[in-house]
Structure formats: C-alpha cells, structure tokens
Amino acid sequence: MELKQALEELNRNKFQGDLDDLLIHMLHQIGSTDPVLRDDLIYTTFGKLVIEDFLTKEQLTYLLNTCLDDEHLFYRIGERGTDSVFTRSFSVLVVALILEKDREEGFLKEDRMEVATAKCFKYLREEQDTRGYVETKGWAHSIAHGADALTEVIRHPVFEIEKIDECLEVIRACLFKKATTYVDDEDERLLFAIEGLLDQGLSEEKFSKWIELLSTELEGLFQQNGYSVDFFHIKGNVLSFMKSCYFRLIMKEDFFEVRFMIEKVVERWTRKIYG
Template structure:
C-alpha cells in the first residue's frame, strides 16, 4: 500500500503537484493522513508532507475539506497518537500531523473560513499536546526528523498570529514555552530555540502584552531551580542560555524593545554567574 502511494505522490510531485484527474483528491488526502507518520523517510517527509503543503498553499483543497483535515490532524489517531511515549516511532505521527496546522491557519487568515470557536479548539489541542509531548528528539538517525518542539512551535506561532487568539491565550503560550525551555532531561540541539523564539516574536508583535509583562516573563528565566544533579543542571542552564541568546539577537536591533534587550542581557549575566 505504501509503495503504491509513493508512486502516486512521486507522479504528482514530478508534475508540479498537479493531481491527475483520475485521482480522487479526497481519497488521496485520507491515504496521506493514514500514512503521515510512516517510517519511510521519503514517503513521510518528501512526499506526504510536501504534497500536503503544496495542495493547501495552492488552494487545491476546498475550505470545507481543510476543516476536516484540521479536525483529523488534532484527533487521537494523529496529534495524540501514542502521546506520552518516549523513544518510540509514534512520535512521527504526532509531529507530522501538527505540521498541517500552521498551513491551514495561514489559509484561514487569508479567507477566514474557520470560526472563532474552531480556532479556540485548535489552540486548546495544541497547548495540550505541547505540554504532554515527552519525546523531544530532533533528528533521529536512520528515521529522519521527529522535532516535536520545533514543529509545535510552528503551530504556536501561527496561532499567535490569529486575531481569534487573545491576551490570556498569548500569555499562556509564553508560559508553556518557558516550561518547555526549562527542562533538565534533554538538551535542544536542532535549533528548537529559534523556532520557539519565532512564536515569541509573533506574540510581541500582536501588541496585546505590555513590555512590562514581557520583561517580567524574561526575568523569570533567571529564577530556574537547580536540581543539584549533573548533568541535569548543566542541561537546564544550556537550554535557558540558548533560548535567551536567540531571543536577544532577534530583538537587539529593535529600537522600541530596548527594555527587553536589557532585561535579557541582565538575565544572561545572572545565570552565567549562577553557582
């Protein structure tokens, strides 16, 4: 079945992602969703993911069908498939399902086909997933990208850009980002910090959260609690430093964010001298 799907998707890719008239697009989408976490790297990353991207971005999928795909992507068989597991292959289903969310939200911001209630449901699901995801691996040897934190950050970023997401939701996104940064059991090595910072920048640009509140949030990173264990404390410090440095260099040239830049500088100074 996978080989047959690969052949179809290769043909579509070679024809600039035009689906032949002989192919039922709805059936094709269902087959791709059924195989979205395939362990075949080519099928998962270079065919299913890229085909869904082009079909969505080129408006080849009607709004009504996009809503169905969105609901499917956040269900128990996709975004929450095997949730809580670590080191298993279920992570690929979760992390490639969440990649569909930003694409659909981009199209929504163009044509406003999702209701506020539907956006809020997506927000709740993504936040729930982000907090429950325990498999933090980036690139998995012989199996390709898992990248759960980076992919989730992309979804949080596009949610933050939606006008339906308001002050309290944006504030909570900042809190869960901090929670995901301040971990001691894993060191992020695949630029997860940069993807998380992108979401933070989008939140800043909404203008709903004051610089005073943002400074308070930034300052809170220097209050992390040490475990007294090695390498756990070192892992935690590395993650916090990487995130704050990434945020620092993204906003350092912004004239209206000097207080935040200074807050980050002081925070880094504190944790760098922390004993």
C-alpha cells in the same frame, strides 16, 4: 495505486485519482519512518494541496480535525524514543499549514479555531519526545513543529490578547522539559512565537518579568537538583533561548528593557556556575 506513485503523480500535476481517498491514505501514513515518504512526499504534498487551493473548505476542515485527534496529534502522547513522535510531529506541522491558510482566507468556524488553539497548547505541554533529527528516520522535531503551529495561532486574526500569558506559559514549559537538550534550532522556532506575541501587544514590562521568572524557576531547579545532568540540560536550553532572543531583539533595534534583563540573567548564571 501505491501512495508514493500517487504523490509523485500529483506533484507532476498528473494525478487522476480520488482526492478524498488520497487524503485518507496520506493521513494514515503521516508518521511513516521512511523520511522520503513522510517529508519529501506526504508533507510536501499537503503543503501543495493546502497552499495552491486544491482542497475545498470542507476538505481543509476535515484535514484539520483529523490532525488534531487522538490518533494523530495525541497518538501515544507521553512516549519518548519511539516512532510515534513522527505521527504527532507531522500532524502538528499540517495544523500549522492549515492555520496559516485560514489566516489568509478565514474558512474555519470560530469554534474550530478555539479547539485548534487549545489543542496546540496542550500538545506542546504534553509532548515528551523532543528529539530533533533521528538517524536514518529523519526529522522528528516535535517542539519546532509545535512552535510553528503556536506561531500561527498567535498570528491568527481571532487571537485573543488575553491568551498572551498562556502562550508564555506554554513556551516556558517547552524550555523546562526534562531530559532534553535542544540542538536543532528549537529556540529559534520558539522565538517566532515570541515575535508574534510582541506584534499582538506583549508589553516590554511583562516580557522582562517573564524573563526574570525563567531565571527564578531555574534557581529553584538548581536548589533542588544541584549540579545534575538535568539541571545543566535545562539551563542550557533556557540560556540559549535567552541569548537567541537577545540578538533577535537587537535586530529589531528595540526592547531595551528586555535586553538589559537578559544581560543581567546571563551574567548572573555565568558568574554563579563558572565564577
């Protein structure tokens, strides 16, 4: 049976085939460049299978392990502008689904959670294709999808507060990727991870210092590259993230020290660049 037909049948609750076999075929085509097959059918079906308890614990673990492997999450990692990004990006999105499910039900062994955490960190550091929407092929959105998985790592009951610093470093790495201009709400998705860290105990003092460190790194980049395209792209990403963060914190009616630091940083860069 053709994959599209099988998925359509499953979503109508009329699927009669072998679920293990279907999972294999879905994973094989998880990075299809057909946006209907990839987004509307494969990913949507993964969501249905995971959330609505179609899968056993063994199947969920198999799905997680496969999505984290070198042929999925790290498939041709480092490439830019090629179709391989769809495999990586939608693999990490399925990882986020499974971690969310495990947060509710706790079926993963602790060592699997440790592996998933480490690989999510590694993926966001190493992903170089940061395109959001790709004409005719649909959403790549690698950083947004990776941020979703990072958020689930942070929200998980076994998350260790000792990893807060590493999470902040991973978010920083996303903001400072070269040749990148985020235009598809990547900053907003990264902020869900920040909110998770605040819930896990990220202190206002540490958060404020981290904001200042972003500005310091941006200054170093400016000293090195001057008024270059790369500098302006990264400055735009960093300041857009800070501005989004500022208003998110206003909505929480808290974190006045962090908000004051963001005000100082944004004003500093506005005066520096525009006088």
